Amino acid sequence: MKYRVLGVVGCGNMAYALVKGLTQSRFDFETIVGFDVNPARLNLFRQEFSVKPVSSNQEVAEQGDIIVLAVKPGQIRQVLEEVKDKLTSDKLLVSIAAGISTSLIEEVAGSHVPVIRVMPNTPCLVGRGISAIAAGTGASVEHEEVVARMFAAVGEVCRVPESYMDAVTALSGSGPAYIYLVAEAMSDAGVEVGLPRDLARLMALKTIAGAVAMMEVTGKHPAVLREDVTSPGGTTIAGLRELEENGLRKAFFRAVRRAFERSMELGRR
Ligand SMILES: NC(=O)C1=CN([C@@H]2O[C@H](COP(=O)(O)OP(=O)(O)OC[C@H]3O[C@@H](n4cnc5c(N)ncnc54)[C@H](O)[C@@H]3O)[C@@H](O)[C@H]2O)C=CC1
Ligand SMILES: O=C(O)[C@@H]1CCC=N1
Numbered sequence: 001m002k003y004r005v006l007g008v009v010g011c012g013n014m015a016y017a018l019v020k021g022l023t024q025s026r027f028d029f030e031t032i033v034g035f036d037v038n039p040a041r042l043n044l045f046r047q048e049f050s051v052k053p054v055s056s057n058q059e060v061a062e063q064g065d066i067i068v069l070a071v072k073p074g075q076i077r078q079v080l081e082e083v084k085d086k087l088t089s090d091k092l093l094v095s096i097a098a099g100i101s102t103s104l105i106e107e108v109a110g111s112h113v114p115v116i117r118v119m120p121n122t123p124c125l126v127g128r129g130i131s132a133i134a135a136g137t138g139a140s141v142e143h144e145e146v147v148a149r150m151f152a153a154v155g156e157v158c159r160v161p162e163s164y165m166d167a168v169t170a171l172s173g174s175g176p177a178y179i180y181l182v183a184e185a186m187s188d189a190g191v192e193v194g195l196p197r198d199l200a201r202l203m204a205l206k207t208i209a210g211a212v213a214m215m216e217v218t219g220k221h222p223a224v225l226r227e228d229v230t231s232p233g234g235t236t237i238a239g240l241r242e243l244e245e246n247g248l249r250k251a252f253f254r255a256v257r258r259a260f261e262r263s264m265e266l267g268r269r
Contacts, residue, residue, distance in 0.1 A: 002065075003065035003092065004029065004030045004065055005029065005030060005031045005063055005064050005065045005066075006022070006029045006031070006032045006064060006065070006066050006068065007032075007033050007034070007060035007063060007064020007065075007067040007068065008032060008033070008034035008035070008045070008051065008060065008064075008068050008070060009034075009035060009057050009061075009068065009069050009070060009071060009083070010035075010036055010069065010071035010072075010075070011035075011036040011038075011041040011042055011045045011051070011070070012036070012041065012070060012071070013122065014070050014096055014120060014122070015034070015045075015068065015070035016045070016125070017120070017122065017125035017129070017154060018068065018070070018096075018120070018124060018151070018153075018154055019032060019034075020048075020125065020154075021124060021125075021127060021153040021154030021155075022154075023049045023050075027149065027153050031052055031063075032045075032049065032052065033051065033052045033053075033054050033059070033060055033064055034051045034052070034054070035053070035054050035057050035059065035060045056082070057079055057083050058083055058085075058086055060083070061083035061086035061087055061091075062086045065091060065092065066091070066092045066093075066094060066146070066147075067091060067093050068094045068095075068096065069093065069094065069096065069105075070096055070097075071097070073097040073098050073099050073267070074266075076095065076097050076100050076104075076105070077104075077108060080105060081108065084108060084109050087110065088112070088113070089112045089113065089114070089138075091113065091114075092114050092116065092139075092143055092146065092147070093105065093109060093113050093114065093116070094116050094117075094118060094147055095115065095116075095117050095118070096117075096118050096119065096120055097266075098169045098263050098266050099166065099169065099262075099264060099265070099266030099267035099268075100117070100266070100267055101162065101165075101267055102115045102116075102117050102134070102136030102139075102162060103136070103137075104267065105117075105136065106136055106138065111137065111138055113138060114135075114136065114138045114139040114143045115136035115138060115139055116133060116134070116135055116136065116144060116147045117134050117135075117136065117162060117165060118131050118132070118147060119132045119133075119165055119168045119169050119172070119173045120151060120154065120155070120173075121172050121173050121175065121176055122176050123155065123176060124151075124154035127154055127155060128155050129151070129156070130155055130156050130157075130158070130172050131154070131156070131158070132157075132158050132159075132164065132165065132168040132172070133147055133151065133158070133159055133160070134159070134160055134161060134162035134164075136162075144159065165263075166260050166263035166264050166267075167260050169259065169260070169263040170256045170257070170258075170262075170263055171256055171259075173263075174259045178255060179208065182208070183201075183204050183205060183208055186200075186203075186207070187200045187203075187204040188200075190203060190204060
């Protein structure tokens, strides 16, 4: 299968991360065409990535061999209605919309169109994303391979059963925001005990980055690494006790469950 033209419907944040990664990688699209209702976004994509701007989603679907749907979940149905007449079985439709199932897409676009659903995350912008991919009923292993290679340009890729997608969305799709909140909270906590703000932020950020590197490089379980930091009767156990008593784990359980439910709600609209 040879896909020469990538079509991008919706040139927002996630499309930016993906197109940036693709243009810097060896993934060999001859052309990338795009449309966005906001001309400024389209202009940005033209200037930064030489994306060819077209004047409608239909044109993207007509010219693209692979069409990435990167609009908000609430716009997917309307966009599919616009483009469905241009979709043939030799094209490949890729949706990154949270909560939107491949069966919903097939229902509107027609079951002859191969559909792959992907849940990436914003670290794709710096090549450190994690994307889960799942195939619709009309997509083959080859279709999955092509999309896996595309998203490998912006980070790691996991193939998952589609039934995992709402959970993946709640954990890794939304997850960067949870960690930014932790970084902010740690910085403020450092300020509270007397550190200048810039220093507190640097310490928080480098501590998170260092801890992530420790988990990646050593391959040790986080609980083992945590024990290594925790001296008997020392400072860390005093801090950890506060986090446990204030419900850190409970807060994460609840956050991920609520985001999971929200992903399912987005798919029902
Ligand atoms: N932001 C994130 O962390 C992630 C987002 N996603 C999914 O990616 C999709 C896009 O999200 P973002 O890039 O964050 O949103 P965004 O708001 O940055 O991008 C959406 C773009 O679509 C454009 N648009 C709106 N209506 C349109 C239409 N009818 N035709 C063409 N373009 C239209 C908007 O002008 C905007 O530029 C969403 O479905 C979201 O669920 C998936 C993984 C992570
Ligand atoms: O907040 C959202 O709905 C999107 C999906 C995952 C991350 N951002």
